Amino acid sequence: MKYNSTRDNSVSVTSAEAIVKGLSVEGGLYIPDSIPSVSLEAIEEMANMSYTDRAKRILGLFLNDFKAGEIEDCVNKAYTREKFGTNSIAPVYKLDKDRCILELWHGPTCAFKDMALQILPHLLTTAVKKLGDEKEIVILVATSGDTGKAALEGFRDVEGTKIIVFYPESGVSGIQRLQMCTQEGGNVFVSAVNGNFDDAQTGVKEIFTDKEYNETLEAKGISLSSANSINWGRLAPQIVYYFSAYCDMLAAEELSVGEPVNVCVPTGNFGNILAAFYAKRMGLPIKTLICASNSNNVLTDFINTGTYDRNREFFTTISPSMDILISSNLERLLYILSDGNASEVKGYMDELKASGRYTVSEKIFAAVRENFQAGYADDDKCRATIKRIQEEFGYVIDPHTSVAVAVHEEYRERTGDDTKTIIASTASPFKFNGDVLAAILDGEELEDKDEFELLRLLSQRFNLAVPPSLGELEDREVRFETVCDKSMMKAVVNEFLG
Numbered sequence: 001m002k003y004n005s006t007r008d009n010s011v012s013v014t015s016a017e018a019i020v021k022g023l024s025v026e027g028g029l030y031i032p033d034s035i036p037s038v039s040l041e042a043i044e045e046m047a048n049m050s051y052t053d054r055a056k057r058i059l060g061l062f063l064n065d066f067k068a069g070e071i072e073d074c075v076n077k078a079y080t081r082e083k084f085g086t087n088s089i090a091p092v093y094k095l096d097k098d099r100c101i102l103e104l105w106h107g108p109t110c111a112f113k114d115m116a117l118q119i120l121p122h123l124l125t126t127a128v129k130k131l132g133d134e135k136e137i138v139i140l141v142a143t144s145g146d147t148g149k150a151a152l153e154g155f156r157d158v159e160g161t162k163i164i165v166f167y168p169e170s171g172v173s174g175i176q177r178l179q180m181c182t183q184e185g186g187n188v189f190v191s192a193v194n195g196n197f198d199d200a201q202t203g204v205k206e207i208f209t210d211k212e213y214n215e216t217l218e219a220k221g222i223s224l225s226s227a228n229s230i231n232w233g234r235l236a237p238q239i240v241y242y243f244s245a246y247c248d249m250l251a252a253e254e255l256s257v258g259e260p261v262n263v264c265v266p267t268g269n270f271g272n273i274l275a276a277f278y279a280k281r282m283g284l285p286i287k288t289l290i291c292a293s294n295s296n297n298v299l300t301d302f303i304n305t306g307t308y309d310r311n312r313e314f315f316t317t318i319s320p321s322m323d324i325l326i327s328s329n330l331e332r333l334l335y336i337l338s339d340g341n342a343s344e345v346k347g348y349m350d351e352l353k354a355s356g357r358y359t360v361s362e363k364i365f366a367a368v369r370e371n372f373q374a375g376y377a378d379d380d381k382c383r384a385t386i387k388r389i390q391e392e393f394g395y396v397i398d399p400h401t402s403v404a405v406a407v408h409e410e411y412r413e414r415t416g417d418d419t420k421t422i423i424a425s426t427a428s429p430f431k432f433n434g435d436v437l438a439a440i441l442d443g444e445e446l447e448d449k450d451e452f453e454l455l456r457l458l459s460q461r462f463n464l465a466v467p468p469s470l471g472e473l474e475d476r477e478v479r480f481e482t483v484c485d486k487s488m489m490k491a492v493v494n495e496f497l498g
């Protein structure tokens, strides 16, 4: 299998090259030139396997320039009981007879980004070795919160790598700041940037595109790289857990082999739901993919009308990881649904850049409608859903998961489709303790409480264990206190690299 670019079909690289480069030179995303299929017999066989064995199977289909032993090594380092607190890695919780919640937040940072970022560093360092390029990899990340911490945890103490994370001084939650500033590891550095997320992001982009600077680093044996969600090395591991969820449901006799399910995903950059689409194309019996958004409902409109239009008000919501108006991974879907028409896709992306909008062809739109449904839930709806699910089932969900639950309920009502549904749960409720508690309890109870009192309250009230990685933040030493101006970011990088 080779990887093409979504904007240029003459590009053809191995998966190792796709992972190391991240983005194709003309700006396109790497995409496999075919989609492997998995038979129902193979799915049935996987029902009796561990998560790690399922991961080796599925990843092996896409990373076929990796040796089986290399994939095995990466998988075994990433998905351990020690890091995920459970051998199931991504357990399925049965909410009621029609709904299963796929808990993707048992990793070290309590959000689903761990599913990909725990394995990416190992895939990346293995790929670098395979290419015979023994450069040191320096990861630069600008983060609005979740990604930075998940990348720090993934790359900490991974040989041959260093990682530097910039977060906006004004713009991350108290817990998120603590998670980053207390980060352990000998190869990590964290700095706040005066400004908002865009400032941090622009600063990092400037460093990446500074040709002279990159050449100086290359001469010293250093190669800059990003860990963002368009890297194929982040997408491929996400396909695994959809197979795994179906297999777990088979093993629990919740499903019979071949029985269709729907999948509902709280969506931002379109990575997670694209992984579910891949699973469907590979043969996993998925009927409908339900794309759930918050008030930033650019994808809802796209799926319902065929027009993508980012020219709209931006809302800051209680599900911040979905506050996105440009869903980068959608480009891969357009490529697949256009049957690999790179020039058509490039045209849409040029329009998006120039005017902020594009309308897809009849052919693509029909294919979108065949596979996807969409809806959105605003903050009020999201809070009401957290409260109702807690009261009805004694199960506490975070705001991102709540958006998906609400959108799925609305879909079921609108269509009468009561197919069993896997709902992706992307964060632990503890990570968004304040908003979750405010949705369920009376506001007075929460007044004047700090983050750690809120963690304990959530734990005591609903009889849930505080995730150790969050609870222990209280006693952790703050290691990073640098705050810099945007113009000083390169100097910060230089100082860290010596």
Ligand SMILES: *Cc1c(COP(=O)(O)O)cnc(C)c1O
Pocket (backbone or CB within 6 Å): 111, 112, 113, 146, 229, 266, 267, 268, 269, 270, 271, 272, 273, 321, 322, 400, 426, 427
């Ligand atoms: C990143 C994130 C999402 C969005 O996932 P995409 O792959 O970008 O669509 C949803 N929920 C949480 C908690 C996240 O961290």
